[in-house]
Amino acid sequence: MFEKVLKDPVHDEILFDDPLLWKLVNTSAVQRLRRIRQLGTSYMTYHGAEHTRFAHSLGAYETMRRVLIHLERECGWPNEHRHRQLALAAALLHDLGHGPFSHTFESILGVHHELWTHRIMLEDEQLRTVLDSVDSMFAKDLVSILKKDGRFPAIEALVSSQLDVDRMDYMLRDALSTGVSYGQFELARLIRSLTVRDDHVYVKRQSLHTVEQYLLARYFMYVQVYLHPVTVGSDVLVENILRRARDLVSEGISIEIPGALLAVLNGKDVSVDTYLQLDESVLLYAFHQWSRSDDTILADLADRFLTRRLFAPIVRDEPSVSEWASLRTMAKAMGFPPDYYVTERVSTIPGYEVLGQGLTLLDDFDGYSDLSQVSKLIRTLVPSQEHRLFLPKEMLESDNESLSKRVHSIVFLRP
Numbered sequence: 001m002f003e004k005v006l007k008d009p010v011h012d013e014i015l016f017d018d019p020l021l022w023k024l025v026n027t028s029a030v031q032r033l034r035r036i037r038q039l040g041t042s043y044m045t046y047h048g049a050e051h052t053r054f055a056h057s058l059g060a061y062e063t064m065r066r067v068l069i070h071l072e073r074e075c076g077w078p079n080e081h082r083h084r085q086l087a088l089a090a091a092l093l094h095d096l097g098h099g100p101f102s103h104t105f106e107s108i109l110g111v112h113h114e115l116w117t118h119r120i121m122l123e124d125e126q127l128r129t130v131l132d133s134v135d136s137m138f139a140k141d142l143v144s145i146l147k148k149d150g151r152f153p154a155i156e157a158l159v160s161s162q163l164d165v166d167r168m169d170y171m172l173r174d175a176l177s178t179g180v181s182y183g184q185f186e187l188a189r190l191i192r193s194l195t196v197r198d199d200h201v202y203v204k205r206q207s208l209h210t211v212e213q214y215l216l217a218r219y220f221m222y223v224q225v226y227l228h229p230v231t232v233g234s235d236v237l238v239e240n241i242l243r244r245a246r247d248l249v250s251e252g253i254s255i256e257i258p259g260a261l262l263a264v265l266n267g268k269d270v271s272v273d274t275y276l277q278l279d280e281s282v283l284l285y286a287f288h289q290w291s292r293s294d295d296t297i298l299a300d301l302a303d304r305f306l307t308r309r310l311f312a313p314i315v316r317d318e319p320s321v322s323e324w325a326s327l328r329t330m331a332k333a334m335g336f337p338p339d340y341y342v343t344e345r346v347s348t349i350p351g352y353e354v355l356g357q358g359l360t361l362l363d364d365f366d367g368y369s370d371l372s373q374v375s376k377l378i379r380t381l382v383p384s385q386e387h388r389l390f391l392p393k394e395m396l397e398s399d400n401e402s403l404s405k406r407v408h409s410i411v412f413l414r415p
Contacts, residue, residue, distance in 0.1 A: 001017075002016075002017060002018065002019050002022070003015065003016070003017050004016040004022055006058065008055075008058065008059065008062070009173075009176060010059055010169065010172050010173050010176060011059060011062045011063070014058050014059070014061070014062040015062070015065065018085065018088070020085060020089070020130065020133065020134065021061065021085075021088055021089065021092060023130045023133075024089060024092055024093065024127070024130055024131075025058070025092070027124075027126050027127045027130060028126060028276070029096055029120050029124050029126065029127045029276060030054065030057065030092070030093070030096065030127075031054070032276055032279055033052060033053040033054035033057055033095065033096070033098070034052050034054040035052070035279035035280055035281055036052060036053045036054075036098055036099070036100060036102065036279055036280055037049070037050065037051070037052055037053070037101075037102075037280060038051050038052055038053050038055065038056045038170065038173065038174065038177075039051070039174060039177070039178075039225075039226075039231075040101045040102045040103065040104055040231075040234075040235065041101060041104065041231055041234035041235050041238060042178070042225065042226075042228070042231045042234075044230060044231065044234040044308060044310065045228050045230040045231045045234070046177070046178035046179065046225070048177045048178060048179055049174070049177050049178050050177070051173060051174075051177045053095050053098055053102075055173065056095065056169055056170050056173055057091075057092055057093070057094070057095055058092070059169035059170075059172075059173055060091045060092065060094065060095075060165050060166050060168075060169045060170075061088055061091045061092040062169075063091070063165040063168050063169045063187070063191075064087055064088055064090075064091035064158060064159075064165040065088060066191055067158060067165060067191050067194060068084055068087060068088070070191050070192060070194065071194065071195070071196055074194075074195055074196075075195055075196050075197070077154065077196040077199075078154075078155075082134065082135075082138075083152070083155065085134060085138075086138070086141055086142060086145060086152065086155055087155045087158060087159070089131070089138075089142055090142055090145045090146060090155060090159045091158075091159060091165050091166070093117070093121065093142065094117065094146060094159055094160075094166060095113070095117070096116070096117045096120045096121065097112075097113035097114060097115065097116030097117030097118070097119070097120055098113045098116075099111055099113065099116070099275075099278055100278055100279050100280040100282065100283040101235070101238050101280065101283065103235075104235040104238045104239055105238075105242070105283075107239060108238075108239045108242045108243055108246075109242065109246075109264055109265070110267075111264065111275075114146065116272075116275060117146060118143045118146065118147070119272050119275075120272055120275075120276065121139050121142055121143055122139055122140070122143060123272040124272050124273075124276065145159060146159065146160070148160060152199075153199050153200055153201075154196050154199045154200060154201050157200070157201040158201060161201070161357065161359075162215075162352070162353060162357055162358075162359055163190075163194075163201075163203065163211065163214070163359055167218065168187060168190065168191075168214075171183050171185070171214075171217055171218060171221055172184065172185070172187060174221060174225060174226075175217075175221065175225075178225050180220075180221070180224060180225060182217060182220040182221070182224065183217050183220065183221040183225070184217060185210075185213045185214045185217045186210060186213065189207070189210045190207075190210050190211070190214055192207070193207030193210050193211060195362060197362065200360075202360050202361070202362040202368075203359050203360065203361050203362065203371070204361070204362060204363075205361045205362060205363035205364070205367075205369075205374070206364075208361065208371075208374060208375060211359065211371065212375055212377050212378060215352060215378060215381060216377075216381075218350075219349070219350075219351070219381055222349050222350060223349055227347040227349060227386070229313035229315070229388060230310065230313065232313065232345055232347060232388065232390075233310045233311045233312070233313045233390050234305070234310055236311055236343050236345060236390045237301065237304060237305050237310060237311060238283075238305060239343075240301055240340045240341075240343065241287065241290070241298070241301045241302055241305060242265070243340065244295070244297055244298045244301055244340055245257065245265060245286075245290065245298060246265045248295060248298065249262065249265050249266060253295070255289075255290065255293055255295065255298065256286075256289045256290075256293075257286055257289075258277075258282050258285065258286055259274075259277075260274050260275070260277035260278050260282065261278060261282060261283070261286055264278065284306075287302045287305055287306055288302075288306065290302040291303040291306055297337060297340055301340060309393075311341075311343070311390040311391055311392060311393070312390065312391060312392070312393045312395075312396060313388050313389075313390055314388060314389040314390070314391075314411050314412070315386060315387070315388050316387065316388075316389060316411065316412065317387060318344070318346075318387045319344070319389070319410070323410050324344075326406075326410050327342055327389075327391075327407070327410050327411065328342055330395065330403060330406055330407050330410065331391065331395060333403060334394070334395055334398060334400070334403055334407075336391075336392055336394075336395065341391060341392055341395075342389070342390075342391050343389070343390045343391070344387065344388065344389050344390070345387075345388050345390065346385050346386070346387050346388075347385065347386045347387075347388065348383060348384075348385050349383060349384045349385070349386070350383055351381040351382040351383040351384070352371070352372060352378045352379075352381040352382075353383075354370060354372050358370040358371060358372065359371040361374055389411060391407075391411075395407050396408065396411070
C-alpha cells in the first residue's frame with residue numbers, strides 16, 4: 001500500500017496514496033513552484049507572506065482529496081478511478097504556469113499563466129512522461145478541464161469556480177501567513193455542503209450560512225490583503241522595472257540579464273524549457289545587477305524595490321486629462337521621468353458573480369435556486385472599483401516647497 005504524508009500548517013496533514021500523484025509532485029516543473037511566492041510582492045506588506053505556490057498546490061490537492069472522499073460517500077461520485085486521478089492532478093497542477101511575481105509578471109510581459117500551464121502539461125517531457133503513464137489522453141483531458149471545455153463539468157467546477165478547491169486553500173493559507181483573521185472559514189463544513197447531481201456540483205440549501213461565511217471571507221481578503229495599496233504599489237514598481245529593462249533591450253542598449261528573462265523580454269517564441277527556468281530567484285538576481293546599472297532609471301527603480309522605497313499610494317478619483325498632464329509635468333521637473341514614476345491603477349474588488357458563475361442551491365425537495373435569490377447578504381456583494389495613483393514619496397515631500405505644494409494640489413484635489 002502506497003502512502004506519503006506531509007505536515008502542513010493549514011490542513012495538518014497532506015496524504016498521497018496514489019503513486020501517480022507523488023510522481024507528479026517530484027517533477028521539476030512542480031518543484032519549480034517552491035521558488036515562486038503565492039502572494040507575489042505581498043511580503044513587502046505582510047512579512048509572513050513568504051509561502052509558495054508549491055505549498056498552495058499541495059494544499060489544493062489535499063482539499064480536492066477531501067472533497068472527493070466526501071462526494072464518494074455522499075453520492076457515489078466520481079465512480080471512475082481515472083476521473084479521481086484527473087480531479088486530483090488538475091488541482092495539483094493548476095498553477096504550473098505562474099511566472100515570478102505571478103500576475104505582475106503577466107501584466108507587463110503579456111505572459112498568461114493559464115496558457116503556460118497548458119503548454120507545460122503538453123510539452124514538458126518529464127511531466128508528460130508521468131501523465132502518459134495513465135494513458136495517451138490524460139494530459140489533454142487535464143488541459144480540457146483547466147480550459148473548462150465542458151467535458152468534465154463537475155471536475156471543472158471543483159477546480160475553477162466561485163467555490164473551488166483553489167480558493168478554499170489559498171484563502172486559508174494566505175490568511176494564516178499574513179496573520180489576518182477575517183480570511184478564515186469552516187473548511188470541513190464547506191466541503192460537506194457540496195453534492196453532485198448529473199455531473200454538476202451543487203450546494204445544499206441548509207448550508208447557506210456556511211457559504212455566506214466563505215464568500216464574506218473572500219471579499220475581505222481582497223479588500224485587506226490582495227488589493228492592499230502597499231502591495232499594489234510594490235507590483236507597480238516591479239512592472240516599471242521590467243518595462244524599463246524591456247525598453248532598453250528593444251533600443252539595443254546592453255544590460256546584464258539572465259538568458260531566460262531576455263528571451264521573454266524580447267517577445268520571441270519562448271520554449272517551455274526556457275520558461276521553466278524563470279522563477280523569483282532569477283528576477284531578484286537581475287534586480288541586484290540592475291541596481292548597479294549605468295542606466296540611472298533602471299538602477300533607481302531596482303534599488304527602490306530591493307530596499308523597499310516604494311511608491312506612495314493615493315486613493316482618489318481618476319484625474320482629468322489636464323490634471324494628469326500637470327502631474328507628469330511636475331514629475332519631470334522634479335527629475336522623475338513620468339513614464340516610469342507616475343502610474344495609475346484601478347483595483348477591482350470582486351463581488352458575487354451570478355451570470356454564468358453563480359452557485360446553485362439544492363434543497364431537500366430537489367428544488368434549484370441561485371444563491372443570490374436566497375441570500376440577502378450575498379446580494380449586497382457587488383463588484384466595486386478603487387482608483388489609485390502611485391508616485392515617488394519624494395514628489396510629496398520635496399525640498400522644493402513650491403513644487404511639492406503644486407503636486408499636492410493636483411494629487412489630493414477632489415473633482
